Amino acid sequence: MGKDGPRPGVETPLPLTQADAELRRERLYGRRVGKPLRAHQQSLIETRLAEFSVPQDGPIDLRAMFPKASAFAFEVGFGGGEHLVAQANLHPEWGFIGCEPFINGAAKLVARIVDEKLPNIRLHLGDAREVMPRLPEQCLNAFYLLFPDPWPKARHHKRRFVTARNLDQAARLLRPGGELRVATDIADYARWTLEHLMPHPAFRWAAEHAADWRNRPADWPATRYEQKALRQGRHSTYLRFIRL
Ligand SMILES: C[S@@+](CC[C@H](N)C(=O)[O-])C[C@H]1O[C@@H](n2cnc3c(N)ncnc32)[C@H](O)[C@@H]1O
Numbered sequence: 001m002g003k004d005g006p007r008p009g010v011e012t013p014l015p016l017t018q019a020d021a022e023l024r025r026e027r028l029y030g031r032r033v034g035k036p037l038r039a040h041q042q043s044l045i046e047t048r049l050a051e052f053s054v055p056q057d058g059p060i061d062l063r064a065m066f067p068k069a070s071a072f073a074f075e076v077g078f079g080g081g082e083h084l085v086a087q088a089n090l091h092p093e094w095g096f097i098g099c100e101p102f103i104n105g106a107a108k109l110v111a112r113i114v115d116e117k118l119p120n121i122r123l124h125l126g127d128a129r130e131v132m133p134r135l136p137e138q139c140l141n142a143f144y145l146l147f148p149d150p151w152p153k154a155r156h157h158k159r160r161f162v163t164a165r166n167l168d169q170a171a172r173l174l175r176p177g178g179e180l181r182v183a184t185d186i187a188d189y190a191r192w193t194l195e196h197l198m199p200h201p202a203f204r205w206a207a208e209h210a211a212d213w214r215n216r217p218a219d220w221p222a223t224r225y226e227q228k229a230l231r232q233g234r235h236s237t238y239l240r241f242i243r244l
Contacts, residue, residue: 028127029149029159034104041107044114049106052113054097054124060134065122066095073142074135074173075099076128076161079224081109081121083146086221088121094141096121099128129166138175147225147236150186162193171202174243179206181220182239185229190237197241206240213237 037045054060062072071094078084078098088096098121100106106125113121124131148161162182170180180203182193190213197203207213216222216238226236 026129028101029151029156032101032103034102037104037107041104041111044110045103045107048110048114049123049125052110052122054122054131058134059136060097060131062095062135062139066120069093069095069120071095071141072097072139073144074128074132074140075144075146077145077148078105078109078123079147080105081112081123083144083221083223084109084121085112085116085118087142087144088118089116090219090221092120094120097124097131097135098122099124099126099131101126128161129169132166132169132173135173137172138178140173141175141178143170143174143178143180145181146183146223147185147229148182148189150184150189152186152188157192160189160192162189162196164196167196167200167203171200171243174202176243178243180241180243182241183216183220183223183226183236184239185226185234185236187237190239193239197239202244203241204244206242213239 054065062069066072071091073087073091073094073096075084075096075098078100079102081098084096084098088094098109100109100123103125106123109121109123112118145161149159151157151159174180184190184193194205198205214235214237216236217240220238229236
């Protein structure tokens, strides 16, 4: 048993009913709505969101969603979608799923999907943990967790996205050789992530030199949050883990 509760085997998906029950017990913390949506954003949410959304229920059929894709990737908490859009342009042959409960971020992403006619992004306006158990084993080439909410107070650490259970799910979803990327501007979150991932049997930290975690790799586009942190003088840590 892990410190976050029972750890499902990394090869075994949580049965949907159990996952649903657990999600109902858990809470997603933080804001879901920020500034009021502009009229155009509101209209995009009302008229186009469904078209670009992951189906609401049941197992997710990636092939049906992205018939031409040769690989798939998943982003937790895409914010305004800058990284997801950049990755979708870098890898037009991949299919991307992004999850974000913040409606203003979803509106920004839908606007970019529509304006740039991006065929390879689908989103879930909600908690990534609702989608992860519905994806098949070893389906992903990449799993991105970029600047997760840091929850700096010790009594709130249990709200952090990096938990044994979420990492077990990421391990279940990534194919061998696939990559889990975590970025943070908070030193304690970087330490926390390494403490959880270094002993994890399914992952190997890809870094060999300090430059590997201090510098953002070329195929890792910057996020809005990261640029804001940099303007405020906080440098980020870029952690890459390979699925064994
Ligand atoms: C600090 S922001 C970073 C946003 C973006 N990744 C960036 O770097 O600009 C963290 C984001 O994660 C989202 N988030 C938090 N918990 C989440 C969850 N369980 N599933 C999906 N998104 C989540 C929040 O709504 C927020 O937008």
